[in-house]
Amino acid sequence: MFVSLEGPDGVGKTTQAALLAERLRAMGLEVVQCREPGGTELGERVRAVLLDPQVTMGDRAEALLFAAARAEITQEVIAPAVERGAWVVCDRFIDSSLVYQGIARGIGIEPILDVSLFATGGVLPARTLVLHGVDRRDDEPDRMEAAGADFHARVAAGFIELAALEPERIRLVDARGAQDEVAGRIWDALEGLHP
Ligand code: TYD
Numbered sequence: 001m002f003v004s005l006e007g008p009d010g011v012g013k014t015t016q017a018a019l020l021a022e023r024l025r026a027m028g029l030e031v032v033q034c035r036e037p038g039g040t041e042l043g044e045r046v047r048a049v050l051l052d053p054q055v056t057m058g059d060r061a062e063a064l065l066f067a068a069a070r071a072e073i074t075q076e077v078i079a080p081a082v083e084r085g086a087w088v089v090c091d092r093f094i095d096s097s098l099v100y101q102g103i104a105r106g107i108g109i110e111p112i113l114d115v116s117l118f119a120t121g122g123v124l125p126a127r128t129l130v131l132h133g134v135d136r137r138d139d140e141p142d143r144m145e146a147a148g149a150d151f152h153a154r155v156a157a158g159f160i161e162l163a164a165l166e167p168e169r170i171r172l173v174d175a176r177g178a179q180d181e182v183a184g185r186i187w188d189a190l191e192g193l194h195p
Helices: 013-026 041-051 059-083 094-104 109-120 149-165 179-188
Strands: 002-006 031-035 087-091 127-132 170-174
Touching: 002 013, 002 059, 002 094, 013 031, 013 087, 013 127, 013 179, 031 059, 041 059, 059 087, 059 094, 059 109, 094 109, 094 149, 127 149, 149 170, 170 179
Parallel strands: 002 087, 002 127, 031 087, 127 170
Antiparallel strands: none
């Protein structure tokens, strides 16, 4: 079973991905946790380039680099794990590209969806949980985080817009409140897929 956690920067996805993985493991399931961009040798190197504030790049190059990292993690990690029946919990996946590059950068959802599906060979999460409603960013901004308040407002609105386009796969989860409350909402949003 493949699920992804999504949302704007600083919404607490990483903590929640770990809590979800822990809960599934406690049930005796094999869980593969990953993050995007990254998770492979190639992906981690591409990540370093993508997030480096010293590197300038056009929007299309940026979109293709995210897609390249995604192609690799899908082939090396995600597809084999799903194949052997493991749970995969991925911190960001295709929907980050649809929102950050497609909507916020203005390339458009359609071309980014085409590129991303080419990258993954059609692999999509069975369920995507979009966290929203808080901003807990507190560290030095990376290249993406330094993109400005307007950009990040488009990202936040973009995730809501995207969720409305694919309501069966993409579920909005209120990220306000205590960690365990949010974890409970995430669990509930996996209805129909529970092990
Ligand atoms: P990361 O440090 O993983 O951010 P977070 O902890 O908020 O998930 O950095 C990933 C950044 O890259 C983040 O700003 C979102 C952005 N991103 C895209 O723009 N497109 C993508 O396809 C992906 C996967 C991430």
